[in-house]
Amino acid sequence: MEAFKRDFPIHTAINVAWGEMDALQHVNNVVYFRYFETARIDFFNQIGLMKTLKTQGIGPILAETKCRYKRPVVFPDTLWVGTKIGELGQDRFTMEYHIYSESQQSITTIGSADVVVFDFKNNCKSQIPAEIRSALLQYQ
Template sequence: MRKISYIEDFEVWKGEFSFSIPVRIRFSETDMFGHVNNVSPFIYFEEARIEYLKSVGLFENSSHTEGIPIVADLQCDYLKQLFFQDSLRLYVKAAHIGNTSFDIHYMGVNQHEEVCLTGRGRIVYIDPSTGKPLKLGVSLKEKLLAASK
């Protein structure tokens, strides 16, 4: 497998995931050649990211006193093709927690247990009234750290 810049040791990285969601590849997500369109993984990442953040309790505070999460960047590495009706298990984990942001990593595994996609993205917490980054609260950091163990 080729070297991916945000993965130091692939086997260690792969073993650190615990949260995942199932994804079934729909016809509308494929292109005229029958394989998954290059934008579709970003939709899968969004769905998995939201479910992951809900699972660690980050959407319990509807008053947004700790700010709101926004995606600052997002990337995908395509390792194997995916096709209509393939089954994908999309794994998500918090990889790095900083002062105002955290990185989320993604891994997509097909029905043959092959890693087809990897990805990463930075989530920044901002003040909704100013759009400026906010320091991550202690409770938010604790929730992310607890979910990544």
């Protein structure tokens, strides 16, 4: 767990709910995208991107997301979704996720998301604002 927290300084705790399991007795595959979403919004809040959306009308949109399932997760468990930045372009960046299971003491899931910065006032892509780029670089 210590290595995980060192590699992913922004991490979000998620408690697995009974209703997230499917007929095969493990967390359903689509639920992981909700876990990633929760971690993504937590990350955006921590670096100020959601504030930029409210004040400047510039914010993130999801272009693509992927998930690789390494080990099944079951109820009860507490998961930690670690988030860091991979590639960083002029108007987009890649977020990388690892999900760590407390009960298994292991990484269970790996994912990524391509995020495009969008100007909602002008309905077009936008350059990443300098203050957001600076924050993203800290987690690359």
